[in-house]
Amino acid sequence: MTMRGICKYFPGVRALEKVDFTLRAGEVHALVGENGAGKSTLIKVLTGVYGKDAGEITMEGKAISPSSPLEAMKCGISTVYQEVNLCPNLTVAENIFIGREPKKAGRIDWKTINRRAAELLATLNLNIDVTKTLDSYSVAVQQMIAIARAVDVDAKVLILDEPTSSLDEEETQRLFDVVRKLKAQGLGIVFVSHFLDQIYELCDQVTVLRNGELIGEYEVAALPRVELISKMIGKELGDIQSMGKNENFGTDEILIEADGISAFGRIQDFDLQIHKGEVVGFAGLLGSGRTETAELLSGVAKPEKGTLRMSGKDVHFASPLDAMQHKIGFCPEDRKIQGIIGDLTVRENIIIGLQAKKGMWNHISMKEQEKIADQYIKLLQIKVSSPEQLIRNLSGGNQQKAIIARWLVTQPDLLILDEPTRGIDIGTKTEIQKMVIQLAREQHMSIIFISSEIDEMTRTCTRLVVLRDRRKVAELTGADINSDKVMSAIAGGV
Amino acid sequence: MEKLKKITSNHLFLPLFALCLLLVFNAFATPGFFTIEFQNGQLFGRIIDILNRASILVILSMGMTFVIATGGIDISQGSVIAISGAVCCYLIGGNGDGTANMPLPVACLVAVLVCAVCGVWNGFLVSKLKIQPMVATLILMTAGRGIAMLITEGQNITVYYKPFTYIGGSLPGSPLPTTIYIAAIMVLFVVFIQKKTSVGLFVQAVGINSNAARRTGLKVSAIIFMVYVFSGVCAGIAGLMESSMIAAADPNNAGLNMEMDAILSVALGGTLLSGGKFYVGGSIIGAITIQTMTTTLYALGVSSEQLPVYKALVVILICLLQSEKFKNILEKRAVEKAVKQG
Known part of the structure; x- marks a missing residue:
């Protein structure tokens, strides 16, 4: 043929x-x-x-x-x-x-x-x-x-x-x-x-x-x-290989602390401290509790037991909006179902997070919206014919960038990226990884990075939490973060 | 060709085109259709009549537009109209000597509040209990007329208090019916909401992808709740106008099947019944078009029993024009024709 x-x-x-x-x-x-x-x-x-x-x-x-x-x-x-x-x-x-x-x-x-x-x-x-x-x-x-x-x-x-x-x-x-x-x-x-x-x-x-x-x-x-x-x-390819590892370990200041949080069918007794400006990876197989834990941290679901603390105070998130008010952003795994609002324009998709945070009656003026959209389209190099293009007509990688832009606009202290590179091309993948490292280093943003690709995690994360069967089984730092160690931790050989 | 396509794909094209068609038809078929006379400080004419009646539908269809944009529907509007009229007339009372038991503004306010409560009930069922909108509002659709009947104690209350008729008629000295002013105020209110708040954006986001909307920090159930309350309020205001026009509360017939006209207006205006993008402007013109059609048909001597048949034809036409498949067929035809002609 x-x-x-x-x-x-x-x-x-x-x-x-x-x-x-x-x-x-x-x-x-x-x-x-x-x-x-x-x-x-x-x-x-x-x-x-x-x-x-x-x-x-x-x-x-x-x-x-x-x-x-x-x-x-x-x-x-x-x-x-x-x-x-x-x-x-x-x-x-x-x-x-x-x-x-x-x-x-x-x-x-x-x-x-x-x-x-x-x-x-x-x-x-x-x-x-x-x-x-x-x-x-x-x-x-x-x-x-x-x-x-x-x-x-x-x-x-x-x-x-x-x-x-x-x-x-x-x-x-x-x-x-x-x-x-x-x-x-x-x-x-x-x-x-x-x-x-x-x-x-x-x-x-x-x-x-x-x-x-x-x-x-x-x-x-x-x-x-x-x-x-x-x-x-x-x-x-030099570009990809020369990227090197993230050597930036963040500051000593603790941003958020989870103490024994549990929710049935999601995760059991999960402890974690995240410092300002560090990139923490959640590694594990699909269904190991990675996404589920992220959802507990971002108000999508509520923990049944355990406490979350931010700067020494207990916090409870009843909804994603609550978590957003505490400067936590969660960029979800399933872009199509949980991320984009397909029939809205790229501009609307970018500003809707900030608008939600500000509330319905505190309208961002059209001029301001256009300014924000332009700024982030340029910053993340989103390929659009115009900010007024419908987001569903963009390619997967550009949709993902627009959703990340939505969260960056809200200026979070903690940004959770769940499989941000799934189903997108290698060029954009590298861009996103670079951006993650940059955000942590330059703006001291803390980032939780969830991915099925271990290479990607070893490059971007300075700390790796390994999950298996809805439990945290290991926490790797420094030289321990390499593919072999991670694999064996996931498999249970540690 | 490009330009023509741009015009025809605009959501306002269909309702405006239909309206123009009706007006042109009337210009020939109905003598004196466009004549407006000035008598005793008031404007009279068929156009004024249409706008007067259409005001009710305009208000209803605006409430319906927001509900439909969230992916819902409110088929209880007609019954809520009956409740509104019943409450207001009951409070004013059918005193033969033309007095009122309660000041008119208070009676109106209470009636609209009761309708807001109806909206709260619908909103509660849909947003909190997650009952399908069609079923949830069906409850009030069937029960509403019963409730109105309970309020009026099974009777039609006729109101002899003169100022009550001003709502559906004209204020002394005003050239235009009050209904048109009320509708205009409501339209301005909605325009303000659209321009100066993010209600429109949020309602659309919920209608397009409620899961993503929640994760983006929208209070999805609060937004859904809100649109049903607004729909209830719109029906309440429409109910006051409707009962004022006949100076009576008629639990059985007030607003009968009006919700269907409202849905038709919204569809004609280009808003898809599956929710998402919505066009209030389209709905308003749609409402005026539907009312023009109704009036035209009456003028032609079509009886009110036959009217639904003609409306059904319009629905079929709208569905055809909105269907992608049908559009493709038409486009293919046009292309083939162009090819044949070289």
């Missing part, structure tokens, strides 16, 4: 400019690029979600132009999206055959459905009960069921869009086995991922996009990792 000179324009944006993409049978082809590079647009053009403005797509020599996902599927192009889009309340077999049930005498032939579903999954080394509902299986298994469904419709091309983002290491390996098996069967597989390790492990070819343009197609084995990254972000 080939795509030649694909162009796609959105109002005011050039999403794709003359992009070529070639996929051969029996190959796993990675599609990489930063956020906003055009990966998803290319996929959507290929699967008929968007029409293309120029260019052509050929499949086995014949020109095709799918105008809907269904048509694309008929041409042999199947897609498995990041979020599994099956019906959790139906059985596995129903999910696989939904919409194309084999019939017998006008009625659905359940026997055949169940038998064929089991056979199909067995070819992917998946032996599960196909009559159970989908939600009784893990996300990884659901993902494979989605793949099974995609492949069963006579697919020649299988597109996997960020398939591993919600899988753990072992599940990822299982998925990879399936992908290799399909590859051996002669399918062409497009693999979209942010994880470079996985690309090097699994893929044969890689196509790099940047700003909607094709940078090139390379053989994975012949392309050193550093070079791949620099092609993706368009600058040399």
Whole structure:
């Protein structure tokens, strides 16, 4: 299958400019690029979600132009999206055959459905009960069921869009086995991922996009990792490597102190002292209590036991607003659901935190709002066409910057950043890390930095709190902050 | 073409366009539609009539706009209108000699306060108990007329106290009906709130993403509570106007189905019923448009029983024009046509 000179324009944006993409049978082809590079647009053009403005797509020599996902599927192009889009309340077999049930005498032939579903999954080394509902299986298994469904419709091309983002290491390996098996069967597989390790492990070819343009197609084995990254972000890697570690340990003054705070299902007996101007990391697996603890510190949830003290006085936060009045800001993990207010403009999204703090009747004048928005858009280098652009039309990284700006405007003493770099490109990630260190050093802001990427934490944090199973299990400082130590603490080997 | 698109995509386009269409139609179909006469120090004419009746709907639709912007709905407005009229008329009393049991301003104030309490009840159900707005306000919608009936002891109270009729009619010496002044004051109040406070921003934020709004420090339930109280107050004021026009409290028929007209006005004004961005200006013009349509249809001899059919047609039209799918189809057609013509 080939795509030649694909162009796609959105109002005011050039999403794709003359992009070529070639996929051969029996190959796993990675599609990489930063956020906003055009990966998803290319996929959507290929699967008929968007029409293309120029260019052509050929499949086995014949020109095709799918105008809907269904048509694309008929041409042999199947897609498995990041979020599994099956019906959790139906059985596995129903999910696989939904919409194309084999019939017998006008009625659905359940026997055949169940038998064929089991056979199909067995070819992917998946032996599960196909009559159970989908939600009784893990996300990884659901993902494979989605793949099974995609492949069963006579697919020649299988597109996997960020398939591993919600899988753990072992599940990822299982998925990879399936992908290799399909590859051996002669399918062409497009693999979209942010994880470079996985690309090097699994893929044969890689196509790099940047700003909607094709940078090139390379053989994975012949392309050193550093070079791949620099092609993706368009600058040399020295910048990232030279960043070095944060050597700034903050002052002696204690800003906030948690004494044995507990809340059921969140965290047990958590003690912590945060000094002015230090960057404290919360490390641990998803569900270890990182986010939950941050929510207790920021008034999103209330602790059942224990006390919080700020400058010697007990404080109780009944709401996020309470915490904001005590100069605590919490930039949440899920940008889309908890962070941005999509249909408001960037300006409104930036000033709304300060406005909430000031109260509804104490209106910030339009002039003042524009001044603040301009200032922070410049400061954080948020890419917008105008401050009046709707925030939902920004790329993930720029949305994140705008949300961080919202909190910076409120001038907090303690800023909690929960996964501030998730799902955004490497360039912006580095910028955010630099900014964190800078805020702590120059403005003596205390920062709690939560991330799943240990490298990021070891670079930015001067103290690391390790959590496991909703308990604090270790606190690392200085030379102890390195990947090995952190990993073994998370795993419980300390 | 670009310019045309810009004009048609403005949220005020649809209600203004509909209004112009109605006015043009009337210019031909209804003789003397635009004539305004000056008699005995008062202005008379169909336009004045429309504005007089529309004032009620304008006030209702402003209250409704804020509620809808938070993602809610208030279908109890019509019943609250009945309560307002009942309270006011009960307090003034149906004395045959034209006296009042209680000063008019006090009676009006108490009536509006009672309606504010109705709003408090709705707000409590929605913001604190998290009951779906449709169901929560349905309670008062059904119970409200019963409450009004209890207040009037099952009777229609006719008020003979002359000043009471000034609210829905005209003050002595005023060229325009009082309703228009009241509506204008309410509009100015809302404009002030929009310009000088952050109510608009906060209400929109709650309607778009209440989870994020809470985390940003907004008092989400207080904001939701507030819009229902405001809606109640609006219905209260509208109820005074409505009952003053007939100089009586009519628990069964006062404000009947008015909430639907209010919702229609809001939708016509470009505010999506799913909440979020809202346009008070659109709702106001929407309200005037709906009233013009009602008056036009009556003038054409359509009976009040048939009226809902025509309103339904308008609803269908609005829904079509607001639907993305329908817009896409129209655009595709236009493009194809342009291509054919070269």
